[in-house]
Amino acid sequence: MPSRPILLYPHMILKKVCAPVATIDDKSKTIIQDLIDTMHAGPGSVGVAAPQIGVTLRICVVDVSKSKLGKNNHHGLLIMINPEIFRKEGAAIMREGCMSVPDYTGDVERAVEISVRFQDENGQVRTIEASGFEAVAIQHEMDHLDGLLFLDRITSLKTGLFRRKKYK
Amino acid sequence: MxxxxxxxxxxxxxxxxxxxxxxxxxxxxxxxxxxxxxxxxxxxxxxxxxxxxxxxxxxxxxxxxxxxxxxxxxxxxxxxxxxxxxxxxxxIHYETPSGEICMVSVYGSDQPGIVYRVTKELAERQINISDMNTKLIGTPEQPVYVLMLEAVLPEGIEVEHVTRLLEKLKKELKVEIGVRSVTPVSL
The missing domain is CATH 3.30.70.260 (ACT domain)
Known part of the structure; x- marks a missing residue:
């Protein structure tokens, strides 16, 4: 399956609240594979959410294992269907960028540790404890499922938002 | 025109x-x-x-x-x-920072030369400041100077290098100097 183009804001799908996946069928498996391929196609990308490729379903993929910040603390490739965060601890600020909002970054506060429940591609319910960069990536991707962009969460104005290097 | x-x-x-x-x-x-x-x-x-x-x-x-x-x-x-x-x-072109971006925070008792001494060290190593603000706080009896800046590190210079680089100044000026990476994460 090919990687799909990432939708850019102001595409209206990016502000939609996505619907839960009722049954995991071949169609959802295609979407999952497209999400993984799209993530791998974007250099340095550590996650993609379904609305970013135009699908308004609660599915996202995260993989921080190859990133500098996440390589020592990760769960590998996470395929998350209908994910829910049921525990959040701590708060830390990280400067985030998003493939759907090119050329901007902003300082966003996220929980440092989270517990997440989700279904994997086989419909198995999994629960993981994530922390550090992986936790940030999961929270960022899950925000997409609720139509939220990092722009909705920027807390500091002082140096929070400025032009950033381009995704090639 | x-x-x-x-x-x-x-x-x-x-x-x-x-x-x-x-x-x-x-x-x-x-x-x-x-x-x-x-x-x-x-x-x-x-x-x-x-x-x-x-x-x-x-x-x-x-x-x-x-x-x-x-x-x-x-x-x-x-x-x-x-x-x-x-x-x-x-x-008219937007130079897009390509290296690591670091935040340098400096604070301590007010004295002449804080901005000059810190930024001179950076300039000598081609470290470009992209954002900076300073404020004089504290009381008239004990004025405190705060300097916050963001800089783009050229190829080959790591955040740790900048920390070490400013270590001497920290002792000499008796101020606190912190350096941390704020390079954006791509999500």
């Missing part, structure tokens, strides 16, 4: 004056009526002054005099100083 036909004209506009409500609204109204686009801007209160720095563009070339004339009434009414610089076509 570069007089290059259909190329958009860009100006750097600086507006500064006693802070009061309505400065931003007034300045942006002038620009809006002229058909200018505010491409980049940063505005902040410094002391009791409000300072605006804007890069504005217009599809059709027009003169700096025209822009200043249109600002005249508003500037006089609000007692603001308005400066305009025409930007040449070659100046």
């Amino acid at each position: 570069d007089g290059s036909g259909d190329a958009a004209v860009h100006f750097a506009v600086t507006i500064i004056g006693k802070d009061r409500p309505g400065i931003v609204a007034g300045a942006s109204e002038v620009l809006y009526r002229l058909g200018c686009n505010i491409e980049d801007s940063s505005c902040t209160m410094l002391g009791g002054e409000f300072a605006m720095i804007l890069i504005v563009s217009h599809e059709k070339p027009f003169s700096k005099t025209r822009l200043l004339d249109d600002f005249k009434a508003f500037g006089e009414a609000m007692q603001l100083s308005v400066f305009v610089r025409t930007l040449g076509k070659s100046e």
Whole structure:
């Protein structure tokens, strides 16, 4: 399956609240594979959410294992269907960028540790404890499922938002 | 004016004056009526002054005099100083930082030379400052100086190098100096 183009804001799908996946069928498996391929196609990308490729379903993929910040603390490739965060601890600020909002970054506060429940591609319910960069990536991707962009969460104005290097 | 036909004209506009409500609204109204686009801007209160720095563009070339004339009434009414610089076509590009970005925080008892000494170390190593602000806080008896800056590290210079580089200054000036990476994460 090919990687799909990432939708850019102001595409209206990016502000939609996505619907839960009722049954995991071949169609959802295609979407999952497209999400993984799209993530791998974007250099340095550590996650993609379904609305970013135009699908308004609660599915996202995260993989921080190859990133500098996440390589020592990760769960590998996470395929998350209908994910829910049921525990959040701590708060830390990280400067985030998003493939759907090119050329901007902003300082966003996220929980440092989270517990997440989700279904994997086989419909198995999994629960993981994530922390550090992986936790940030999961929270960022899950925000997409609720139509939220990092722009909705920027807390500091002082140096929070400025032009950033381009995704090639 | 570069007089290059259909190329958009860009100006750097600086507006500064006693802070009061309505400065931003007034300045942006002038620009809006002229058909200018505010491409980049940063505005902040410094002391009791409000300072605006804007890069504005217009599809059709027009003169700096025209822009200043249109600002005249508003500037006089609000007692603001308005400066305009025409930007040449070659100046209009957004340099996108390619290296690590680090935040340097410096604070301690106020003394002459904090900004100079810190930034000199950076400049000597081609470390470019992309953002900086300073503030004098504390009490008249014990004034404290705070300096926050963001810098783009050139190839081959790591955040740890900058930490080590400023270690000597920290002791000499008896100030706290912290360096941390704020390189954006791509999600």
